[in-house]
Amino acid sequence: MDLNGKHIVLGLTGGVACYKAAYLCRLLVKEGAEVQVVMTEAAAQFITPVTMQALSNRTVYVSQWDAREPNNMAHINLSREADAILVAPASADFMAKLLHGRADDLLSLMCLARPVERVALLLAPAMNREMWAHPATQRNVTQLRADGAQVLGVGEGDQACGETGDGRMLEPEELLQDLIAHFQPQVLTGRRVLISAGPTFEAIDPVRGITNLSSGKMGFALARAARDAGAQVTLVAGPVNLGGPRGVRRINVRSALDMDAACRAQADQADVFIATAAVADWRPASAKTQKIKKHGGGQLPSLSFVENPDILAAIAASERARSGALYCVGFAAESQDLEAQATAKRLRKGVPLLVGNIGPATFGQDDNALLLIDAQGTLEMPRNSKQALARMLVAEIAKRLPVPGVA
Numbered sequence: 001m002d003l004n005g006k007h008i009v010l011g012l013t014g015g016v017a018c019y020k021a022a023y024l025c026r027l028l029v030k031e032g033a034e035v036q037v038v039m040t041e042a043a044a045q046f047i048t049p050v051t052m053q054a055l056s057n058r059t060v061y062v063s064q065w066d067a068r069e070p071n072n073m074a075h076i077n078l079s080r081e082a083d084a085i086l087v088a089p090a091s092a093d094f095m096a097k098l099l100h101g102r103a104d105d106l107l108s109l110m111c112l113a114r115p116v117e118r119v120a121l122l123l124a125p126a127m128n129r130e131m132w133a134h135p136a137t138q139r140n141v142t143q144l145r146a147d148g149a150q151v152l153g154v155g156e157g158d159q160a161c162g163e164t165g166d167g168r169m170l171e172p173e174e175l176l177q178d179l180i181a182h183f184q185p186q187v188l189t190g191r192r193v194l195i196s197a198g199p200t201f202e203a204i205d206p207v208r209g210i211t212n213l214s215s216g217k218m219g220f221a222l223a224r225a226a227r228d229a230g231a232q233v234t235l236v237a238g239p240v241n242l243g244g245p246r247g248v249r250r251i252n253v254r255s256a257l258d259m260d261a262a263c264r265a266q267a268d269q270a271d272v273f274i275a276t277a278a279v280a281d282w283r284p285a286s287a288k289t290q291k292i293k294k295h296g297g298g299q300l301p302s303l304s305f306v307e308n309p310d311i312l313a314a315i316a317a318s319e320r321a322r323s324g325a326l327y328c329v330g331f332a333a334e335s336q337d338l339e340a341q342a343t344a345k346r347l348r349k350g351v352p353l354l355v356g357n358i359g360p361a362t363f364g365q366d367d368n369a370l371l372l373i374d375a376q377g378t379l380e381m382p383r384n385s386k387q388a389l390a391r392m393l394v395a396e397i398a399k400r401l402p403v404p405g406v407a
């Protein structure tokens, strides 16, 4: 659980999006966080403290005159316990108030009283599109960021007022991801990471093709982990059934040739290339433009194949990779003799780091076990969720990157 042991103050201010805060609270608790809800009186017009108490399993604070705290200083006590304060929804009025350092209710008082260096303040704005676009709000967002608050994005779409546009609060799952990202070590800040993921699809005719069982989950988990670690991530994805990940530039491709072209075009602007894709080794020599018909009588179509380009090997042999400007990481899906096969594959592909796994044991699953192989030796990562492994792998890759500015 990514928020295990974290104390989160979940602040609610007045807005229809309070209904989403109930589900967000649940997600935070499920992820292991201890959640203390603090609501403004305006928020209590939209959702009751009773609901939030039941979901967070803690009594909710609304008033700065709440006498439950022995020293009567809830704003100090709650903000000292917190690892982060997440205000969701953050109304336009509340942001304007924070900007001026005003503190006339418990939540704003607590935001002002928090130890700025230690307790992060994340704001999830929610308002009508005109209010969001208004220069006053945009000015406040800029100033709040300069003052050290993390103002998260807004969603786009239908609004409760009946209008459509920017200003909706992000969805609870998105806010959860942003909060988890906030706690990750920023080991890839300033790095540009390119990742290939998923299977490829090699057409036989307009309705048939050859593909494989790769789900893309490991590559997507790595894209998220790299983004959470501060990298700018481009994900070249074959045909997969996965959404997101947030904050990642995604380029969808189908065949190995498409993937090859997309990866080569992006590799020039990358500092790291991680090839997790299960690229088809061969493609039909010529894809038919019309569906191949069954003629009956046991007459079978014949297929001949040509080899696909080896994307990783070609990029690893490029000038930038050989000079150390681009760090290449390969994956090896084997069915047996993992260490021997992966060691040989690392040399064959010409990459500094190769990550081995047993293909049939991992395809489509949410967990995996990895074996890292570099020139120094091997490192085993025992079975864990793909997301946890991805975070560990990102940390290992970061350790191996050249320090910027040092030759």
Ligand code: CTP
Pocket (backbone or CB within 6 Å): 196, 256, 275, 276, 277, 278, 279, 280, 281, 308, 309, 310, 311, 312, 313, 329, 330, 331, 332, 333, 334, 349
């Ligand atoms: N790879 C690639 N382009 C290909 C084939 C593989 O970029 N045409 C990359 C994969 O993304 C992976 C690594 O090379 O990072 C190894 O892939 P794998 O399929 O295990 O290796 P192959 O070279 O196909 O070897 P084999 O199938 O013989 O084990």
